[in-house]
Amino acid sequence: MVSGLRILGIDPGLRVTGFGVIEKHGQNLRYIASGCVRSNSGQSLPERIATLFSGVSEVIATYRPDEAGIEKVFVNINPQSTLLLGQARGAAIAALAVGNLPVAEYTALQIKQAVVGYGKAAKEQVQHMVARLLCLSEQPRADAADALACAICHAHSRALFSAE
């Protein structure tokens, strides 16, 4: 059996970084794993960044994806939050880069468009459609669903650009 292309989707955040792993076999997508890496708000920022970096590195070592998609973060109304989110995202991208993964970036709009067909879809719709597209018996949690949606978005974008 030819193994499919394994895609890791990342939904970055300082408190919680969601991850989702899927496999693309031709036009079919298969669920592999999902979950999240949490950092402890009682720790210093460098310690939290270290936790996120190691967590994402561990996900890569465990599931050995071929490519990665990461959600582009939006600029928050609160500049401090933007700064914290940026740092979490930088750590996650660094982990993907160290794992030698090609990394593609997608906006929340592109991701929602890819899974729900509507760029302004609600979180619940994303969770519902991710479960349907990956034939899951129950809906994944919001963080994991967003990461899986990002992986699905990458699988679709790849299909557009390659001659599969």
Added chain:
Amino acid sequence: MVSGLRILGIDPGLRVTGFGVIEKHGQNLRYIASGCVRSNSGQSLPERIATLFSGVSEVIATYRPDEAGIEKVFVNINPQSTLLLGQARGAAIAALAVGNLPVAEYTALQIKQAVVGYGKAAKEQVQHMVARLLCLSEQPRADAADALACAICHAHSRALFSAE
């Protein structure tokens, strides 16, 4: 001869991340190295983050510091710039964490206070005082000077908190 405590200072930025390495022997500070890691603005953000991460990792592997100090970034007027700077800083902190370095954070105010004695000192004053404090024959470039100033600030703060 007892070797001193080796401190790495980092001035994070997406385009240029400055670094400075000094050694603290009792009350004396000795210059070891300084320079900067540059990312290519023609590359994708993940590629630039990867360059910064590898560059800082290389500095750690080369100079083997014991501790690190990193400048706290300020919230820019432009939220996009804040986000980019945050990501660069996240990658640098991740590299320090992977290198198992304890990381302390200092504001620009604390750093300037430590080297110039005045929190709102101009860049040129920082360059001048860094050269004087480390007995350098010429002034370091601005990025390297800021990173060296951060390392000096860390050396002084350590002295305050320990019984040296």
